[in-house]
Amino acid sequence: MSVIQTQKWLYDFVDRCKEKSIMDMASIQCEILCNPLKKVFPKVNPQAMQYELLNHGLFEPYEWFKTEAIVKEMEKQNIWKIIEKEYQYLSKLWNGPNVPIYIFPIKKGMLGFRKHLRKNGVAYKEAIFLFLSTELSKEEVKAMLAHEYNHVCRINHIKLAPDRTPLKDSLIIEGLGEYAVKELHGEKLLAPWTNLYPFDKAVDIWKRHFLPSLNMMGVKNHQPYLYGQKGSPFPKWIGYYIGYQIVNSYQEKNGPFKNNELYKISTDTFINGSKFPTKE
Template identity: 45%
Template sequence: MSVMPTDEWLNEFLASQKFNYNRKFEDLQCSILCNRLVEVFNGGSPEEIQFELQQQGLFQPHEKIDIKKLQNQNAWKIVREEFIYLKKRWSGPNIPIYIFPITQEQTMTNKNGVAYPNALFLFIGELEKEELKALFAHEYNHVCRLQYLNKSLNEVTLLDSLILEGLAECAVEEFYGDKWVAPWLSYYSLDKMRKIWKEHFLPQINIQGLDNHVEFLYGGKLPQWIGYCIGYEIVRTYIKNHSSNKLHIKSSKEILVGSDFPLQ
């Protein structure tokens, strides 16, 4: 599979915009891009796929996109080479990888990625080479971990989600340096994280379904990004106490037990 030729799809989309004045750009995006993704989403409609990907960062159909800018920074080549390297390093699966321009509505960052068990999507603007490699590694680490867990997204526990994010950030730190880890990982002291862990996370640690983990990961009533921070510290302290060797094929419980976070 490897990196799909989405630059060719995007050029087709732009050409169709010029010659289909009477057709909505949203319909063109749906037919030219999302129609090609039906198998990835197990038969979901192109309209459902379009909505899903737009929530993750896919450019809006009316936005002006610059494909040449992404081609000039060798986005497809860089990701392809990194995929070959990490696939061998992590004994990872051979999945399709889709690169698209990120929406201009994404003002906080110039990048986003989303990993599914059978595919990976990157939504990007102009990035440094190492930044793009780190983004891909974070998402591909998710894919490798989900393959090991062998659970549906509705079966994944809160502990699994925390470890999932922690593993990805620690992999980025190991391969590309702390410059490219998420900035919010330093928001809270270890003592504060342990306190929140005991009060709010431990009682719900086995709750299943990614939709039920949003509050814990991103915050709201809880502090912002707290789950990401706790997951990172669980994995980081496990590595400190043991090693990072074959970490993505250890159970979530084993990683937690070997960390500096209490079980009760």
Template identity: 40%
Template sequence: MGIIQTHEWVQELVEEYEEKRSSDFYYSQLKKIGEPVSKHFPSSTPEEVLYHLQQNGLFQPGEWRKIKPLLKSMRDIEIWKTIEVEFVRLKKQWKGPDIPIYVFPITRGYDKRQEKNKNGLAIKEAVFLFLSATHSSNELKAILAHEYHHVCRMNVQKLNEVELRLDDLLVLEGTAEQVVKRVYGKGYMAPWTTAFKENEIKPYWNKYLVPVLDSKDHEQNMKLMYGNKFGRPPKWMGYNAAYHLVNAFCRKKGLQKIEDLFHVSAEEVIRESTFVRPRS
């Protein structure tokens, strides 16, 4: 599978609207993007899938005029080629699954939440990347590696992304950033990895995360991961705890191979780290 030539989808979408062959950009976006990728989300309608992608960074219908120059800039720096070459390399090195990679222009408003104008979404059988034309080659590779690591780990651990427990989510995010650090260097890690030091995050781990590590409540779990910049729990709490949790585990166990992280359960990571899970 590998990289899907989604720039052709977006180009056709914009041209269709420019030439007034469509008067409803949302409907066109649904037909060109929502419907083709809905096969990866069998329990959701194309409308629900499109909304899900928009929530994760896909450009909005009202932004169509800005998409054409952005798309050209993305093609000029060969984003699709860069992602494709790195995917082939990682797949071979990690012996990972052959999945489709979908790359789309990111909505202009998304960086207000992420502090970086890029985002990714991984499910067991596909990766979606939402990007701009401002990223270096290594930044592109790092976000791909982060998301593709999710795919590899979810498949090895037989995790269900729809019913992911909080402990699995934490280890999933923490191991992905461990991969980025090892392969591309600390400079390409997510900003949330430095939000707190290890000793600073542990009190929040014990107070907010330990009591609900078994939770499968996705909405509540994501609130804990993102935190709250205006109060408690603090912003990036869960993500930062995830990084330090896995970092402590790797420091203690001395793991040498990235592939080893695919096979270690969340329970073992927590048990063997300095973030000991209290016995029930």
């Protein structure tokens, strides 16, 4: 199992929406796009899965009228073939697990809204979901897959359930994902948050707020630390920045490593061997 041909699902979704009332769009989306996911996530209710995917970037049901044109353009760009070929390359490079990859259009938001997402992804132990626009270069698509598939490799290696994952592991998972982008595609495709703050400022936040909380369990509890939160001590993307800098500085001090070695290093080894202090 690798890249799922979700374009067939998407065309079916559009055809069904053409026949139904606008009140049915959400249920049609859930039926066609989320019900098949029960094979991979048997314990997750399809409605809960739909809610989860919408939060990560899945197009809104009311955007059905744009979906057909978007999918045709994505097919023209060979998105499914590009991702399939790159996945085969990465799985051999990292000796990683075999997981399904689901590709969907990303939500654009309200009509006329000037800012919209171009890409987003989410990785689980069992699967990857990529939410894409038609505005991405081939290199951007490859870099995004590298980030998300590296997550899958790390998550399967550490074997921790989401509710039993400490904050320190969430930081390293994100840091490794973006370091994989640097290693494979160079600094030009790194996310802006990798260079968002002066290192000294990040170290101060690390000592004050991250060190005392490194063993906090549950990925849902990690969101303010990773993404930042208005009115809190955590600026935007601070946890992502710190995670990347830990991995990057560890590699600089202790590398180089073979392609499939880095994601197998323990979290404590990364932290202790990085430029970040281990005491407040």
